[in-house]
Structures are given as structure tokens and as C-alpha cells.
Amino acid sequence: MNLIDGKAVAERINEETRQKVERLTQHGITPGLAVVLVGDDPASMAYVRNKDRTSQQLGFFSRKIELPKETSQFDLLEIVRGLNSDARIHGILVQSPPPPHIDEKEIVFAIDPAKDVDGLHPVNVGKLAMGDPTALVSCTPLGCQRLLVENGIETSGAHVVIVGRSMLVGKPLGLLLLRKGKGGDATVTLAHSRSRNLADITRAADILVAAIGKAEFVRAEHVKEGVVVIDVGINRVEDPLKPKGYRIVGDVAFEEVAPKAKAISPVPGGVGPMTVAMLMANTVTACQIQTGYFV
Amino acid sequence: MNLIDGKAVAERINEETRQKVERLTQHGITPGLAVVLVGDDPASMAYVRNKDRTSQQLGFFSRKIELPKETSQFDLLEIVRGLNSDARIHGILVQSPPPPHIDEKEIVFAIDPAKDVDGLHPVNVGKLAMGDPTALVSCTPLGCQRLLVENGIETSGAHVVIVGRSMLVGKPLGLLLLRKGKGGDATVTLAHSRSRNLADITRAADILVAAIGKAEFVRAEHVKEGVVVIDVGINRVEDPLKPKGYRIVGDVAFEEVAPKAKAISPVPGGVGPMTVAMLMANTVTACQIQTGYFV
Numbered sequence: 001m002n003l004i005d006g007k008a009v010a011e012r013i014n015e016e017t018r019q020k021v022e023r024l025t026q027h028g029i030t031p032g033l034a035v036v037l038v039g040d041d042p043a044s045m046a047y048v049r050n051k052d053r054t055s056q057q058l059g060f061f062s063r064k065i066e067l068p069k070e071t072s073q074f075d076l077l078e079i080v081r082g083l084n085s086d087a088r089i090h091g092i093l094v095q096s097p098p099p100p101h102i103d104e105k106e107i108v109f110a111i112d113p114a115k116d117v118d119g120l121h122p123v124n125v126g127k128l129a130m131g132d133p134t135a136l137v138s139c140t141p142l143g144c145q146r147l148l149v150e151n152g153i154e155t156s157g158a159h160v161v162i163v164g165r166s167m168l169v170g171k172p173l174g175l176l177l178l179r180k181g182k183g184g185d186a187t188v189t190l191a192h193s194r195s196r197n198l199a200d201i202t203r204a205a206d207i208l209v210a211a212i213g214k215a216e217f218v219r220a221e222h223v224k225e226g227v228v229v230i231d232v233g234i235n236r237v238e239d240p241l242k243p244k245g246y247r248i249v250g251d252v253a254f255e256e257v258a259p260k261a262k263a264i265s266p267v268p269g270g271v272g273p274m275t276v277a278m279l280m281a282n283t284v285t286a287c288q289i290q291t292g293y294f295v
Numbered sequence: 296m297n298l299i300d301g302k303a304v305a306e307r308i309n310e311e312t313r314q315k316v317e318r319l320t321q322h323g324i325t326p327g328l329a330v331v332l333v334g335d336d337p338a339s340m341a342y343v344r345n346k347d348r349t350s351q352q353l354g355f356f357s358r359k360i361e362l363p364k365e366t367s368q369f370d371l372l373e374i375v376r377g378l379n380s381d382a383r384i385h386g387i388l389v390q391s392p393p394p395p396h397i398d399e400k401e402i403v404f405a406i407d408p409a410k411d412v413d414g415l416h417p418v419n420v421g422k423l424a425m426g427d428p429t430a431l432v433s434c435t436p437l438g439c440q441r442l443l444v445e446n447g448i449e450t451s452g453a454h455v456v457i458v459g460r461s462m463l464v465g466k467p468l469g470l471l472l473l474r475k476g477k478g479g480d481a482t483v484t485l486a487h488s489r490s491r492n493l494a495d496i497t498r499a500a501d502i503l504v505a506a507i508g509k510a511e512f513v514r515a516e517h518v519k520e521g522v523v524v525i526d527v528g529i530n531r532v533e534d535p536l537k538p539k540g541y542r543i544v545g546d547v548a549f550e551e552v553a554p555k556a557k558a559i560s561p562v563p564g565g566v567g568p569m570t571v572a573m574l575m576a577n578t579v580t581a582c583q584i585q586t587g588y589f590v
Contacts, residue, residue, distance in 0.1 A: 125424045126417025129466050157491040165473050171424050174469075178460050178485055187496060189484040190473055196452040201482060204499065 001258050002151070004230070004265035006143075009150045010273035014058060017280045021059040023295040024287065031287035032061035032089040033117070033280075038076060038098045039069030048095050054276055060283065061088055069099050076102060077110050084112040090290055091117035091283035114290055117282040119172065128172060131179045134289055136282055141173035143274025144209060144230050147265060149183045153207065153228050156185035161202050163218070163251075164211035165192045169232050173209060198222070210251035220256040229257060229264040232271050296553050297446070299525070299560035301438075304445045305568035309353060312575045316354040318590040319582065326582035327356035327384040328412070328575075333371060333393045334364030343390050349571055355578065356383055364394050371397060372405050379407040385585055386412035386578035409585055412577040414467065423467060426474045429584055431577055436468035438569025439504060439525050442560060444478045448502065448523050451480035456497050458513070458546075459506035460487045464527050468504060493517070505546035515551040524552060524559040527566050 021031055033055045037048045048064060055062040065079065076098075083092045092115045098104055108116075113123035119138035127135035148155055160177050164170040170190055177186040191201050193212070202208055202222040208229050210218045215235035223229065233251030250267030258264050265271060288294050316326055328350045332343045343359060350357040360374065371393075378387045387410045393399055403411075408418035414433035422430035443450055455472050459465040465485055472481040486496050488507070497503055497517040503524050505513045510530035518524065528546030545562030553559050560566060583589050 122419075122421025122425060122427070123417045125421035126419065127421075129420045129424060129470070130417060130462055132417070157489050159491070159496065167425055171470070171473065174485070175424075175466065178466065178487075185487075185489040187484065187486045187490040189482065190469070191482045192473075192480075194452050194480040195482040196454070201454065201499075204496075 001261050002263040004147055004151050004263050004270055006147060006265060006270040006273045009147060010143075010277040012150070013146070013274075013277040013281060014054070017277070017284055018058045020284050020295060024284070024293060025059060027293055027295060029287065029291050029293055030059070030061045030088075031091070031284050032063070032086075033091040033283045034063040034065060034083050034086075034089045034093070036065045036067065036076075036079065036083075036092070036094045038067045038071050038094075038102060041097075044095045044097075051093070051276055051279060054280060055283070058280055060280070063089065071099075071102075073102055073106070076107060080107060080110045084110075084115060089115065090287035091115055091279075093118050093279065115286060117279060117286050119282070120167070125167075125172065125175075128175050136286060137176060138168060138172045139275045139278040139282060140169050140232060140271065141176050142278040142282070143271055144169075144173055144232065145176050145183045146278065147230060147271065147274055148207065148228070151263060153263065155183055155207070158186050158206040159189065159204055160186045160207040160209065161189045161191060161205035162209040162211060163191050163195075163198070163202065164209075164213070164232070165190050166211065169209075169211040173211070212251050214251055215249050216251070216253040218252040218257060220253070220260060223257055223260050225260050226262045227260065229261050230271065231265050231267050233267060234272065296556055297558040299442055299446050299558050299565055301442060301560060301565040301568045304442060305438075305572040307445070308441070308569075308572040308576060309349070312572070312579055313353045315579050315590060319579070319588060320354060322588055322590060324582065324586050324588055325354070325356045325383075326386070326579050327358070327381075328386040328578045329358040329360060329378045329381075329384045329388070331360045331362065331371075331374065331378075331387070331389045333362045333366050333390070333397060336392075339390045339392075346388070346571055346574060349575060350578070353575055355575070358384065366394075366397075368397055368401065371402060375402060375405045379405075379410060384410065385582035386410055386574075388413050388574065410581055412574060412581050414577070415462070420462075420467065420470075423470050431581060432471060433463060433467045434570045434573040434577060435464050435527065435566065436471050437573040437577070438566055439464075439468055439527065440471050440478045441573065442525060442566065442569055443502065443523070446558060448558065450478055450502070453481050453501040454484065454499055455481045455502040455504065456484045456486060456500035457504040457506060458486050458490075458493070458497065459504075459508070459527070460485050461506065464504075464506040468506075507546050509546055510544050511546070511548040513547040513552060515548070515555060518552055518555050520555050521557045522555065524556050525566065526560050526562050528562060529567065 052064040113121045119136045174188045211232035231250035231252040236246045239247040347359040408416045469483045506527035526545035526547040531541045534542040
């Protein structure tokens with residue numbers, strides 16, 4: 001069994017990104033990322049801090065915009081529109097989830113698709129489905145695909161079963177793996193909570209992606225011998241032995257699935273680190289598309 | 296074995312559409328459809344004639360715009376933009392394929408997404424993926440889904456295998472069947488020419504959709520007993536016994552697959568008639584969304 005080390009791959013990608021940012025800066029163009037946070041949710045604050053810190057480390061022009069949780073829809077839209085027309089900014093991310101009074105969809109639709117480094121605007125989702133090379137693709141699915149490619153796992157002709165049909169992971173990942181070319185050309189099955197005979201379906205997988213959001217849902221009986229497993233889940237389970245009173249587990253029961261797997265990504269240390277790395281890579285891509293400089 | 300009669304369903308849907316057009320017209324709003332044809336390809340001319348005739352029969356305001364095959368990209372874009380701002384027109388369709396000097400993608404991207412009754416603009420594809428109710432969805436996949444619903448075939452929890460990953464059928468149909476609610480909630484597999492062990496994959500299907508564009512490709516060994524089959528293929532095969540020297544067959548070898556099937560759509564008379572009916576229904580939907588009148 002091979003452990004798919006997301007941290008190592010993410011570091012390699014970040015180093016590539018740092019070099020691209022350096023070369024662009026030498027040409028007078030510094031890629032700029034704006035991360036907008038509304039409210040003070042501790043998990044969101046930690047994510048935003050991490051993104052801001054990484055983008056600074058890699059040489060980006062970084063703006064962190066922290067807004068009080070009472071910020072109105074109107075004011076948030078104004079800020080997004082301001083960033084749309086700010087020439088220093090090539091990527092805009094509004095940290096999800098916003099407070100409940102905010103209509104998140106309207107915010108996402110207001111972001112200039114060319115700056116939508118989260119890949120959530122319908123234009124980008126549509127372009128992804130069409131295989132358009134200017135699509136900005138959602139970071140987590142992009143990270144999953146890259147993990148496979150960087151670990152030498154062939155997707156062409158392989159049967160990939162994705163459990164979970166969300167817009168953040170399942171659907172865009174399916175569309176990515178269906179594209180022609182490297183990291184694509186897979187047979188793709190999207191299964192979910194409504195699927196009948198789920199274990200039969202997942203046992204057909206050469207590559208299984210778990211993105212259901214249920215702690216240790218995928219058990220040994222769900223996989224065949226020699227499967228490759230990508231675990232997208234991040235779930236808290238109570239654990240009085242841990243200092244914080246909980247530990248983080250994935251959607252896969254690692255201990256029992258790993259022995260049957262040819263390769264498996266752990267949680268933490270698998271898909272997680274890839275997400276921020278792909279956000280940084282997307283921001284460089286967005287900058288290159290917007291400016292026409294490909295270095 | 297039940298024959299899935301697309302002609303009968305299409306007639307029922309057209310009658311519903313005719314009634315909606317009549318009610319809208321009584322409110323002073325006549326849904327308008329513009330069909331643009333560039334060049335004189337005989338098949339395209341027949342399709343356009345059919346769409347124009349049907350829309351007139353159902354009471355639409357219908358514009359058929361026939362342009363010489365030398366029409367420039369620039370002039371075609373001007374015509375599309377004119378139709379975008381023509382208040383009488385709620386749906387615009389540019390017949391595919393245009394002559395080779397035309398960049399079809401740029402033309403599709405230029406159509407106002409709200410008037411894109413062919414559902415090909417990335418905004419509509421993206422909204423489809425997101426499950427947005429204002430998505431205009433491509434007519435052929437919409438027709439396939441409707442055929443299942445109207446024939447009482449439950450998709451929820453069922454395993455649908457679609458062979459073919461095109462943007463005209465495979466991918467949008469997969470996204471449709473993954474949506475929540477009636478006609479959705481399916482487990483969806485997209486297979487294609489690169490898929491390994493294709494017969495194993497198709498034999499797992501409760502519902503098999505063939506959209507590969509290869510005459511009689513799906514044989515008895517590809518399906519399990521009791522499968523439901525939707526055949527999207529339209530292929531010409533030589534037949535000296537026919538007056539035109541050819542006959543039309545689907546992607547499914549009907550004679551050998553039908554005996555194993557619980558239900559199957561024939562070619563012709565299955566999906567084909569549904570496509571134009573869904574175009575008409577889409578034009579009413581587009582008109583209702585644009586005007587805010589839902590009658």
C-alpha cells in the first residue's frame with residue numbers, strides 16, 4: 001500500500017507557483033489575490049489566515065479583507081465589484097460560508113468569472129463541462145486530480161467512482177476526470193445518498209473518491225482489492241484523549257480500507273494541503289489569462 | 296417489452312406548449328423564436344424548416360433567418376446581437392453545424408444566456424450543474440429525461456449508464472439525472488470510447504442511454520435482463536432496398552436488445568421527436584423567465 005502524500009505534492013506545486021510569481025514579477029506583473037471574510041467563524045478565520053499567509057510566502061500581492069458579520073448584502077456586493085475593477089487583483093475569493101443573511105449565490109455570480117479562482121461561477125462550471133481551457137476550476141477537485149497525476153495513477157480508461165454529488169467536489173471532479181487528455185478520459189460514476197446498492201457500485205471502482213461528509217463511511221466491504229482511494233472528507237469525531245477533545249477523520253475508515261488499497265490518501269495530509277496549493281496555482285493562471293503573460 | 300413512444304409524448308408536450316402560448320398571447324405576450332441558418336446543408340435546412348413550422352403551428356412568433364454560406368463571423372455576430380436586443384424574440388437558435396469558417400463557440404457565447412434555448416451557453420451549462428432552476432437545458436438530454444418520466448420509469452436511486460460524453464447529450468444528461476427531485480437522484484455513470492471493460496459497465500445499468508454515434512453499437516451482451524434503453528443515435532446505414540439507398544438506425548441493435556429490455560425507445564420515433572418538442576417548451580420557459588409571466 002502506498003500512502004498518497006498530499007503535503008509533499010502541495011509543497012512541490014507551491015514551489016512551482018513561487019517561481020512563476022517571481023518570473024511574472026520580473027516582468028512587472030505581480031499576481032494579486034483578495035480573500036474576503038465576513039464574520040468571525042473560527043474555522044473560516046483559520047482558513048483565511050492560512051490562504052493569506054501562503055499567498056504572501058509565495059510572493060503574491062495579497063489583500064485580506066475582514067468584514068463585520070453584520071455586513072449587508074449590498075455592501076458585500078460593492079466590495080466584490082470594487083475588486084472586480086481593481087487591476088492589482090487577479091483572484092477573488094469570498095470565504096464560505098458567509099453569515100446566513102447573505103445570499104451567497106448572488107455574491108458568487110457577481111464575481112468577474114475571470115477572477116473567480118474558486119471556480120464557482122456558472123461560467124467557469126460551464127466551461128469546465130465544455131473542456132474549455134480558460135475554465136477556472138474549483139480547488140478541491142483540481143487537487144484530487146493532481147494527486148492522482150503526481151502519483152502516477154493512470155485515469156484514462158479507469159473506472160472512477162465518486163461518492164458525493166456536491167458542487168464543491170463531486171460534480172466538478174466528475175467533469176474534470178471526463179475531459180480528454182492527461183488526468184482525464186476516465187469512466188466516471190457519481191453516486192450519493194440516494195444510490196441503491198452502493199457497495200456494489202463502489203466495489204466496481206478502480207479509483208474511489210469519498211466526498212460524502214460522513215465520518216469513516218467507506219468500509220472494507222465497499223472496495224475491491226487493489227483500489228486507489230482519495231479521501232476528501234474532513235470530519236470531527238469526539239475523542240477525549242485529544243487535547244481539543246476531538247480528532248479529524250476522513251470519509252474512509254482508513255485502518256480497514258488501507259490494507260486492500262494499492263494507494264490511499266490519508267486525512268489529514270492528503271487532499272487538504274492540495275486545496276490551498278491549487279488556489280494559489282489558480283490565481284497565477286487567472287493572472288496569466290487576464291494579462292496574456294505566460295511565463 | 297414496452298416500446299417508448301417518443302412521438303406520442305412529443306405530441307402531448309406540444310399540446311401543452313400550444314396552450315401555454317395561447318394563454319400568454321391572451322396576456323399580450325407572444326413567445327418568439329428565431330432560428331438562424333447559415334448555408335444550404337440539406338439536413339440543416341430540413342431541421343430548420345421543421346422547427347419553424349412547428350413553432351408556427353403552436354402559435355409562436357417565428358422568425359427564420361436564412362443567410363448565405365459566405366456570411367462572415369462578424370455579420371453573424373451582428374445578427375445574434377440584434378436578436379439579443381429584439382424584445383419580440385425570447386429564444387435564439389443558430390443551427391449547427393455552421394460552415395467551417397465560422398467559430399461556432401464564439402457565436403454561442405454571444406447569445407444572451409436568457410435566450411439560449413439550445414442550452415449551450417456556459418452560463419446555462421453551469422447553472423444546470425448547480426441545479427439552478429433558471430437554467431435553460433439542452434433539448435436532447437431534456438427530451439431523454441422527459442421520456443423516462445412520462446413513461447413512469449423511476450430514476451431515483453437507479454443506476455443510469457450513459458455511453459457518450461458529448462456536450463450535446465452525455466454530460467448535460469448526466470447532470471440532469473443527478474439533480475434532486477423528479478427525474479433525478481440517479482446514480483450516473485458516463486462511459487465512452489476510452490472506457491475499459493465497457494460491457495461490464497453497461498451491464499450494471501438499470502437504465503442505459505446510448506449516445507455514441509455508432510450504428511447498432513450496443514448489442515445483447517451489453518445489457519442485463521430488464522434494462523430500460525434510451526437510444527439517442529441517428530445513423531445512416533446503406534440499404535439498397537430503400538428508395539433513398541439508406542435507412543436510419545440508432546446506436547442500439549434493436550432486434551437483439553429489445554427482447555431483454557423492460558422498455559426501449561426506437562429509432563426513429565423515440566428521442567428524435569422529443570428534441571423539437573423540448574425546444575418549443577424551452578422557448579416558452581425562456582419567455583416566462585424574461586417576462587415574469589407564468590401562466
